[in-house]
Amino acid sequence: MGIIVWCVLFVIVIFFAFVATRMAAQNKEDGLHDTGLAIIEFGRAFPNEAIRQLQATENGQAVFVRLHDNKAGFMRNMSRHFSCHVIEPGRVRVIGSETGRGLVIDFLDAPHHNGNFEFATAKEASEVSLWLLGNYIAEPDKDLPPGNISAANQQ
Known part of the structure; x- marks a missing residue:
């Protein structure tokens, strides 16, 4: 009778270990939701x-990063690691998606990251597109005194 109890306990421990590892794997996949x-x-x-x-993004598989000096960055969950890169000025193309909550982005320096990125709201998508457009500020424009900002740059 004692051996049956030990076998049942062993099966229960194995079951809980299996469930715990599956939950940990799911949490790693959703890891970019954690800022x-x-x-x-x-x-x-x-x-x-x-x-x-x-x-x-809405699914948490990618994060867009606003950096100092009007730079932008990008992170993507690659299942076993996170791929991070700083987007060089002029090296990205952005088009709004048909849903209004997404962006179709082409990374010229990292084409394997190209894709349609959906956000929870249209406001979030427009914010990211502004970061990426801010990445296009020309070098001579950065040196202008504060009073000489063009109407196109004012919000």
Whole structure:
């Protein structure tokens, strides 16, 4: 009788271990919903870049990063690691998607990241598109005194 009890307990322990590992794997896949993890991972990849703001996609598989000096960055969950890169000015194309909540983005330096990125709201998508457009500021325009901002740059 004692051996049957030990076998049942062993099966229960194996079952709970299996469930726990499946939950941990699911949490890793959804890891970019956690902004703290996104900050740590991007900071590890680019320690000299100051993060101003983050915006995750609706499914949490990608995060767009607003950096200092009108730069932008990008993170994508690649199942076993996070791919991070700083978007160089002029090296991205952005088109609004048909849903109004998404952006179709072509990364010229990293075409394997191209895709349609859906956000929870249209406001979030427009915010990210502004970050990416802000990435296009020409070098001579950055040196203008504050009073000489053109009407196109004012909001």
